[in-house]
Amino acid sequence: MFKKTSAGAATGVVGALGVAVAGIVAACCAILVCCAGAWVLLGPVNYFGCGAERPDGIAEADLVGTYEAQDGAHLELQADGSLVATALVTEFMGESLNLSGPGEWSLQSAGGSQGDIRLRLTSDGKPRSHGTSLDISGTREQPWLYWYEGDPDVCHLYRFNKIA
Template sequence: MFRTAVFSCALTLLAMAASGCMTRYESCGPEGPSPAGLTSSDLVGSWRGDPRGHLELRAAGAATLTDWPADATPFGDLAPDERPGLSNGTWSLTPGMEQGRLRLDLDFLDDPAAPEGGGTVLTYDVSGTRAHPVLYMYTSDPDRCEFHTLRR
């Protein structure tokens, strides 16, 4: 009985390894750990987007967006004249879903340009170094490694 149980467990583990279920996830693009010791004050300033966009983060928690790409918002499927013109909001640096990860939350819920009945919250993961942080968000399926990236 014991021998059968051990054999079954070994066979299951072998099948999982062969199918890729136990392989290590490989990161791509700007993915990586958040910089150790990073604080909100490290993020204050101007950020340039790739492929486009400009983000200004102010010390008081205000945020301003200009020339923002549609694929970096929940409105990418809308025609350009139907997309809300997000511009003014707030920002905060918060813990990410994984231990040791940080994320930047951009809140446009009170923006007058936000759609009627509610606004938008955009979330960017933080990687890079404390001196040169990188903000990024997936713009499609994570397996495709397509990002909107912001750098100083």
């Protein structure tokens, strides 16, 4: 009878342990399903940035040159603070704007909330002007410029690579 009790007690402990493990596994699966569901509904959330950091010590002289976006848009930043934009399309208050033509640019203080480079451009060659900003990444020797398309947490960047 002692052996039967010991076996029964051992079976009871193993059974309780098995139930506890099964509960933990079920809880972990539920958490994974909830996280996956939230990701599908809300999109990915970026807690670590997009890997696009302003280079330390970058100056206006480092930024002078010609930049090209994948869609063929061009920005030419001049040393005197002037610029020429070609086929730069952006959206402002639900309206698509073709920002081609002359404008001005200026480097903003590091750590500001309004972007690294401030742009003032004409819209479709009309006298009204449009302001926007770009951020800087890359290196001082090979900077690239960008702005976010949509939610910054998703990291869709409209990127300009320096070509000259």
